[in-house]
Amino acid sequence: MQALAAAKLEQYLALTQRNADLKLRNAVLSEALVIHDGQLSTSAGKPWSVPPLPAELAAATSLAAAARLPGSMKLVCIPGPDPCQETVRAMGRQQLMDKHQAFLSELSAPLLALEDNPADEAAAHTLRALLARLSLLYRMVSVVAPDTMAAMLQTHMETRELSSAPPGHWAGVLQRLELTPQQVAEFTAVYGVFRGVMDKLLVERRAINARLTQGLAAQEQKEAQRAAAAAAGSSAQSTGGGGPWSFARQSSSSGVSGGSGGCAVSHQHHQLEVPPEAEVLPALSRNLRKEGAAHLLLRGFMFGRSLSLLQAARVMVHSYPWFPNATALTATAAGVPDLS
Numbered sequence: 001m002q003a004l005a006a007a008k009l010e011q012y013l014a015l016t017q018r019n020a021d022l023k024l025r026n027a028v029l030s031e032a033l034v035i036h037d038g039q040l041s042t043s044a045g046k047p048w049s050v051p052p053l054p055a056e057l058a059a060a061t062s063l064a065a066a067a068r069l070p071g072s073m074k075l076v077c078i079p080g081p082d083p084c085q086e087t088v089r090a091m092g093r094q095q096l097m098d099k100h101q102a103f104l105s106e107l108s109a110p111l112l113a114l115e116d117n118p119a120d121e122a123a124a125h126t127l128r129a130l131l132a133r134l135s136l137l138y139r140m141v142s143v144v145a146p147d148t149m150a151a152m153l154q155t156h157m158e159t160r161e162l163s164s165a166p167p168g169h170w171a172g173v174l175q176r177l178e179l180t181p182q183q184v185a186e187f188t189a190v191y192g193v194f195r196g197v198m199d200k201l202l203v204e205r206r207a208i209n210a211r212l213t214q215g216l217a218a219q220e221q222k223e224a225q226r227a228a229a230a231a232a233g234s235s236a237q238s239t240g241g242g243g244p245w246s247f248a249r250q251s252s253s254s255g256v257s258g259g260s261g262g263c264a265v266s267h268q269h270h271q272l273e274v275p276p277e278a279e280v281l282p283a284l285s286r287n288l289r290k291e292g293a294a295h296l297l298l299r300g301f302m303f304g305r306s307l308s309l310l311q312a313a314r315v316m317v318h319s320y321p322w323f324p325n326a327t328a329l330t331a332t333a334a335g336v337p338d339l340s
Contacts, residue, residue, distance in 0.1 A: 064124040067114060067309040070183050076132040077139075077304040088140045093151045094160065096141065097323075101157060104317060106130055111313045127313055134316070135303065142299060146292050157321040170328045176318045177311045179333060187333035190301050194330070197294045205287050212280045219275065299326040 052058070053074060060066035066075065107130050113123035141149050156163045179187075303312055303326065315324050 062119070062121055062124070063128060064114065064119050064121045067124045067127060068118065070180055070308050070311075071306060072308045073131070073135075073304055073306070073312050075309065076128055076135050085140065085144050088137070089144050091141070091145065091148060093148055093155060096148060096152055097155065097157050097160070099137070100152075100323065103130065103134055104320060107313055107316060111310075111317060114310060124309070127309055131309060131312055138303075139300075142296055146296075150292075152323050153325050155323070157323070165322045165325070165328070169322070170325065170332045173315055173318045173324075174329060174332055176314050177307070179311075183306055184333055186306055187302070187330050188335070190298065191330050191334035191336070194294055194298055194327075198291070201287055201291055201294070205284070208280050208283050208287065211283075212277060215275075215277075215279060295327050298330045302326045302330060 054071060057066055057069055057072055057074065060069065060072075063075075066072045107127070110123040110126040110130070113120050114127060117123070138149070151162075154162050154164065303324075307315065315329070319325070
């Protein structure tokens with residue numbers, strides 16, 4: 001009986017944990033839909049709606065108190081006057097880094113003030129206003145100029161050279177954030193969704209690569225056959241002789257085969273063939289866009305739905321001289337070794 005009771009208890013605990021995991025995953029997916037809606041609206045230049053604030057945030061008696069609550073970045077990631085798309089699209093990596101460094105110099109003072117005095121309401125309001133400006137700019141850059149954002153994520157801001165953060169850097173940044181167990185669970189769940197998407201994209205990319213390899217092999221075979229046919233034709237003409245009947249034979253042969261017209265048709269057919277890389281390029285482009293969207297989901301979840309205002313300010317400051325890498329931070333929070 002004791003063994004049966006123990007087995008039942010173990011089964012109950014497993015089902016309870018499974019139920020909790022499913023609830024968390026559903027909550028994460030709901031947040032992902034909100035993020036995706038905001039990104040689509042930003043891309044289209046249209047206003048977007050956000051769900052009501054969680055009860056804990058809505059009930060906060062002061063902004064200084066709310067700034068420490070997980071998810072209080074929702075207070076700044078709200079519809080607002082987005083920067084001009086064309087201006088952002090024309091902004092290069094260097095200009096964006098200059099703006100980021102200027103933001104950091106403004107952000108440091110209210111961050112230190114709020115950490116020294118948790119009740120400093122003025123510092124909390126300044127922090128919120130700065131993070132709102134950051135959020136608007138980086139959301140727009142991520143959507144309309146993803147290449148610029150990707151380059152910035154790989155750039156050392158002091159040297160302005162492309163480089164990766166050293167191993168352990170993002171783990172050190174996470175320690176500064178003092179994540180709650182619930183936040184760690186959320187990051188683990190959203191990273192699981194991300195990995196599922198990336199695994200499918202990797203399988204798809206391998207299939208695209210296989211198609212390209214097969215197409216290139218077939219193209220090489222066709223080129224070899226054409227070269228052999230051309231060589232055979234040249235050989236036949238050169239051995240046709242120069243006797244009195246050679247012109248007649250050439251004329252007759254031209255009449256049967258179509259002469260130069262046949263060669264022209266063959267050449268036109270060759271020109272109309274689609275190269276293998278052109279056939280797979282649209283599929284590869286879609287695959288890369290999906291990958292970018294997956295990384296954008298992590299960025300939106302971390303900075304738009306999960307972190308507190310105080311944590312977001314800390315991650316901005318302590319990531320320097322690199323720009324905060326949401327993918328690396330989320331992976332590290334989920335327990336993936338930081339090998340950047």
